[in-house]
Amino acid sequence: MKGSDLDLHSRGQARFVDDLPEPEGLLHAVVLPSPVAHGSIKRLDTEKARHSPRVRAVLTAADIPGTNQIGTLVADEPLLAENTVDFVGQPVAVVLADSEAAARAALALVELQTEELPAVLDPRRAQELGELIVAPRTFCLGEVEDIWEKCAVVLEGTVESGAQEHLYLETQGALALPGEWGGVRVISSTQSPTGVQRVIARILGLAMHQVEVEVTRLGGAFGGKEDQATAWAALAAFGAVSCGAAVKLVLHRHEDMVYTGKRHPYSSDYRIGVSAEGKVLAYQVEFYQNAGAAADLSPAILERTLFHCTGSYFVPNVRATAYCCRTNIAPNTAFRGFGGPQGMFVIEAALFKAAAALGVSPAELQEKNLLKEGDTFPYGMAATRCSAPICWQEAKSRYDYESTRARVDAFNRNNTLHKKGLSLMPVCFGISFTNTVLNQGAALVHVYTDGSVSVSTGAVEMGQGVKYKILEVAARVFSIDSKRVKVESTSTLRVANTSPTAASTGADLNGKATEIACQAILKRLKEVAAGELEKEDPGKVEIRQEQILYDGERTSLSWERLIPRVYTRRVNLSAQAHYATPGIYFDKTKEKGEPFSYHAYGTALCEVTVDCLRGTYEVDAVSVVHDLGPSLVPQVDLGQAEGGIVQGIGWLTLEEVLYSEQGQLTTATLSTYKVPDIYHTPKELEVHFLEDTENPLGLFHSKAIGEPPLMYGIGVYYALLAAIQAFRPEADLPVTAPMTPERVLMTLYADRLGELRGFAKKPRSKRSVSP
Ligand code: LUZ
Ligand code: MOS
Secondary structure: OOOOHHHHHHHOOOOOHHHOOOOOOOEEEEEEEOOOOOEEEEEEEOHHHHOOOOEEEEEEHHHOOOOOOOOOOOOOOOOOOOOEEOOOOOEEEEEEEOOHHHHHHHHOOOEEEEEEOOOOOOHHHHHHOOOEOOOOEEEEEOOOOOOHHHOOEEEEEEEEEOOEOOOOOOOOEEEEEEOHHHOEEEEEOOOOHHHHHHHHHHHHOOOHHHEEEEEOOOOOOOOOOOOOOHHHHHHHHHHHHHHOOOEEEEOOHHHHHHHOOOEOOEEEEEEEEEOOOOOEEEEEEEEEEEEEOOOOOHHHHHHHHHHOOOOOEOOOEEEEEEEEEEOOOOOOOOOOOOOHHHHHHHHHHHHHHHHHHHOOOHHHHHHHOEOOOOOEOOOOOEOOOOOHHHHHHHHHHHOOHHHHHHHHHHHHHHOOOEEEEEEEEEEEEEEOOOOHHHOEEEEEEEEOOOOOEEEEEOOOOOOOOHHHHHHHHHHHHHOOOHHHEEEOOEEOOOOOOOOOOOOOOHHHHHHHHHHHHHHHHHHHHHHHHHHHOOOOOHHHEEEEOOEEEEOOEEEEEEHHHHHHHHHHOOOOOEEEEEEEOOOOEEEOOOOEEEOOOEEEEEEEEEEEEEEOOOOOEEEEEEEEEEEOOOOOOHHHHHHHHHHHHHHHHHHHOOOOOOEEOOOOEOOOOOOOOOOOOHHHOOOEEEEEEOOOOOOOOOHHHOOOOOOHHHHHHHHHHHHHHHHHHHHOOOOOOOEEOOOOHHHHHHHHOHHHHHHOOOOOOOOOOOOEEOO
16 A cells, blocks of 8 residues: 555654654663562662663652552552562663663662562462452353253363463553653553553643653554553653653563563363253353453453353353452453453363264354354343354355365375364454443544645554554545545544554544544535535535535536635634444443444364374464455455464464463563464465445444454364364363464373373473463
């Protein structure tokens, strides 16, 4: 797309926080991290560091002028540690110097003594100890207890899913510039400008109007900057106001990996009951979420797990309980899917196991229980415009499921050292913030006298392309060339009270607000045009491709000629608009409501080949049918779908986050943490957007795309499990992710590990535990 951010990226001209021209007198901030997972602070002496060359200040909690609190949902997280440290990497002090090297050199001079306290890393252990961040939540539908004995098969199992590092290309960072009257302007790499603004105001004891936060673009976020960009921006602002100088704080990759939270690991127990005909009659599940040392967004993420605990299926009797477990690792946070993937992963395990017990394929069981129009979710909402069955059938026919099945089965009969696995993975994902209040967006649109258009919204561009959707909205409403439109940076001065750009809602909420603002201006343009043309009825004026029509006939007016006339007549060429998603609500006392505006649906067919001698594997194909409605910008939607799929595959296959027993992250480098590269993307990756569908609740009838495709990656996990099952048909395979080649190998030979030298018998090695 010419003239787009992509153009700037490929030329290296896109500016991120660390690329901004450095202001005069800039100070560099570096953070002193807690070296231990849990301890009480016995001594914190900054004297020597303060007197280190070129150091301007060393700030600790004691220097904070306002309230030392950054918690968004629960007030349980200090910006700088106060009496205890609760995870390795927790910020304890910040050093400000006129060079980064000087600041780093001074770090070693800060004297920090802690007395170690017992660290808990395992969420189940935390739950036993009563270390819950919020009270457990339970979603119920029907009554599971009466049902078990009516089932032909009742199975129980445990499922483990791992953490995931966001690995945005641009690490966390901010540049803070002190302003007049004690205020501050901050350029932050955040998904949540208002969240950053609110916390800075609190930390510094300022009114929010004293704090401006601006975001041009982020080099990726994936949820990692929904809540966790805040601390770094607040530290920079704190430094800037304390020293009266510009302050830059940008984390190094290694620091970013250690200091910031990740996707939550979950440990879960399920019980599933299925009739002889293959209908799931009851499902019970307990989720133990490893929240880390502070709430961050964990309670909301926990809630989204419950909302997605039955995946794309209708289950008449459900009891799902979730525990938000406090542990001594960095607070885990939002990550594309926001707990939904963890919930869906478990029901797929239950179906996989139940299918084996019934002697049918998982696909047969999945299909029999697939959501259809009018089915009720455990939270009481009914599935409407439910395209789950259409996507499922379309995926099966478009990608020749039956013949692929036959080919895979034949391959497995004819090969002993290679096995193929096939899976179908339906996705159903609720669109809206589950916290109803966040479902609002706003826009500010200006038309300049030369006919160019400036659009500001609450949406943050993080590489996902929301900017092109908003640009398209303005161009469509005005019917002008998109080259006339510019989508501006996101600033709390231009658009206030923004929700984070998250929950796949950025384009829906802010695009709708843009549409409303443009419509308001358009109405005025039509009135002026009618006047200029000496016609009666502004309703008969139309703009089509920059030409002004009256009653369908071309007139002498064009966009370029009309706009200056509007100005001359002293009519407002600007509009501000607000959009709030209608109809949604949720009653937490009953755990029932209609929390989502709509659901996104689709199905993936996944095929893998496992080398059963080595444990290595290839993802042969991921072929998707996805219901998107009419796409607003197809390249953007395809980019989101492909990226999400590969990221989902990475979560459950390659990406393994490990901590030592002392709570040190042992996978804090790119040599120990593997993300998918081009060689690990599926050899064939096809995404077909369902045609002829409409979503009256979405932006120009389209559907949100940011998160749902990630969950197709779950299908690759179960394809791998199917391949292993083909090698060991009798085994009861553990469901533990990520399914790294190492784990594949261990699972292939789990019954013979004693014979194989070099492998520990215990599935968890001594040095590393995965919480
Ligand atoms: N953030 C949030 C999210 O605050 N609430 C949500 O429901 C959500 N869902 C997905 C991603 N981020
Ligand atoms: Mo998010 S997981 O920031 O939509």
